[in-house]
Amino acid sequence: MKTYLVTGGAGFIGSNFIMYMLKKYQDIKIINFDKLTYAGNLENLKEIQQDERYIFIQGDTCDKKLVEDVFQKYEINFVVNFAAETHVDRSITCPEVFAETNVIGTLNLLNCAKESWQTRDGFKDGVKFLHVSTDEVYGSLGNSGYFIETTPLDPRSPYSASKASSDLMVKAFNDTYNMPINITRCSNNYGPYQFPEKLIPLLINNCIKHKSLPVYGDGLNIRDWLYVEDHCKAIDLVIKKGKAGEIYNIGGHNEKTNIDIVKTVIKYLNENFDSNINESLISYVKDRKGHDRRYAIDPAKIKKELGWYPETCFEDGIKKTIKWYLDNEQWIDTITAGEYKNYYEKMYENKIQNKSI
Numbered sequence: 226m227k228t229y230l231v232t233g234g235a236g237f238i239g240s241n242f243i244m245y246m247l248k249k250y251q252d253i254k255i256i257n258f259d260k261l262t263y264a265g266n267l268e269n270l271k272e273i274q275q276d277e278r279y280i281f282i283q284g285d286t287c288d289k290k291l292v293e294d295v296f297q298k299y300e301i302n303f304v305v306n307f308a309a310e311t312h313v314d315r316s317i318t319c320p321e322v323f324a325e326t327n328v329i330g331t332l333n334l335l336n337c338a339k340e341s342w343q344t345r346d347g348f349k350d351g352v353k354f355l356h357v358s359t360d361e362v363y364g365s366l367g368n369s370g371y372f373i374e375t376t377p378l379d380p381r382s383p384y385s386a387s388k389a390s391s392d393l394m395v396k397a398f399n400d401t402y403n404m405p406i407n408i409t410r411c412s413n414n415y416g417p418y419q420f421p422e423k424l425i426p427l428l429i430n431n432c433i434k435h436k437s438l439p440v441y442g443d444g445l446n447i448r449d450w451l452y453v454e455d456h457c458k459a460i461d462l463v464i465k466k467g468k469a470g471e472i473y474n475i476g477g478h479n480e481k482t483n484i485d486i487v488k489t490v491i492k493y494l495n496e497n498f499d500s501n502i503n504e505s506l507i508s509y510v511k512d513r514k515g516h517d518r519r520y521a522i523d524p525a526k527i528k529k530e531l532g533w534y535p536e537t538c539f540e541d542g543i544k545k546t547i548k549w550y551l552d553n554e555q556w557i558d559t560i561t562a563g564e565y566k567n568y569y570e571k572m573y574e575n576k577i578q579n580k581s582i
């Protein structure tokens with residue numbers, strides 16, 4: 226039985242990954258290690274919380290003693306490091322916490338994994354540290370071209386700078402100690418359980434509540450959208466078959482302008498939910514500082530070497546996603562309640578009043 230230490234498993238992609246893995250494999254154990262920040266929510270995992278193959282530990286990846294204890298208590302085969310501060314807008318207003326969790330937290334995990342896995346002549350067999358990273362580390366593209374794994378890093382926000390720093394730390398543990406690692410760099414994910422500060426769930430939530438839809442700048446920035454389950458499948462493949470030391474880009478070849486996304490969500494909800502939802506809700510607001518214009522991943526390497534491809538087309542994925550949010554309206558209200566509510570409301574009001582982000 227292989228044991229996975231999944232950090233940040235109560236967040237959007239981490240919780241989808243845990244559910245996916247426990248459904249797919251009978252003979253695994255998953256330890257979900259999560260600090261439960263505003264973005265982490267155990268509601269996401271209530272279906273499997275009684276599963277004896279699943280253990281939850283509340284903790285901070287920066288907590289050396291606690292992470293050491295976890296490695297001592299459990300025989301960990303794989304670390305899958307999702308834990309991060311992930312929202313670009315928040316990194317613009319408060320970069321420090323991004324450096325703390327994304328860089329120091331990752332370094333701490335690497336050190337503890339190394340201590341636990343190192344043998345006299347190398348590393349235990351069958352162990353691996355998979356670091357989940359992002360296409361944002363490559364910076365911003367013009368109208369043409371794609372990010373490949375050897376594209377130079379050029380992060381432009383405090384978020385992407387912290388992710389690029391952690392990527393380099395992970396690479397250094399491979400180069401220096403020969404520690405078995407992989408780094409995955411994925412494009413924008415969408416799907417169930419995404420916190421409604423991110424574009425797609427924010428649009429759905431605001432439409433349902435008839436609130437305006439803040440579109441940054443001219444709305445023509447481009448992102449490459451991938452259904453979250455396809456990302457989970459890619460991570461599973463990389464853990465199993467990825468060559469140690471390698472980086473794999475993951476993307477959907479599904480580029481959309483933001484305004485296209487906004488209109489797609491409005492159209493679906495107008496036709497299927499409430500005819501009062503229409504384009505009059507769109508509100509062009511002040512642009513994000515340093516807003517990256519275009520991201521686009523070339524996933525040729527993971528396709529060729531590991532046989533991965535995106536299985537869910539955008540037309541199906543977005544319908545499934547919107548339906549999920551309609552069926553789980555209470556989920557949004559629960560996770561945006563309490564302490565986070567003030568912050569969330571203030572951020573929203575600032576956007577709409579065209580204050581700087």
Ligand code: NAD
Pocket residue numbers: 232233234235236237238239258259260261262263264265266284285286287306307308309310311312326330357358359360388410411412413414415419420
């Ligand atoms: P998320 O914000 O939804 O979840 C992050 C999780 O990490 C939360 O459960 C939070 O409680 C936990 N966490 C934060 N700080 C922690 C700490 N110090 N110790 C332990 N747990 C901590 O994030 P997400 O969108 O699911 O992203 C997961 C990972 O995937 C991140 O590393 C992100 O950079 C990467 N990524 C995300 C996307 C995307 O589109 N969402 C795309 C590519 C890569």
Ligand code: DAU
Pocket residue numbers: 311312313314358359360361411412413414422423424425427439440441446447448483513520576
């Ligand atoms: O590319 C992968 C990255 O995708 C991940 O690494 C990040 O963790 C994740 O948050 C996401 O970053 P983005 O900045 O691309 O996602 P976000 O949903 O914040 O914004 C998507 C686009 O929509 C971006 O161009 C900004 C724009 N936007 C966003 C919000 C929240 C708006 O126009 N209005 C909004 O209110």
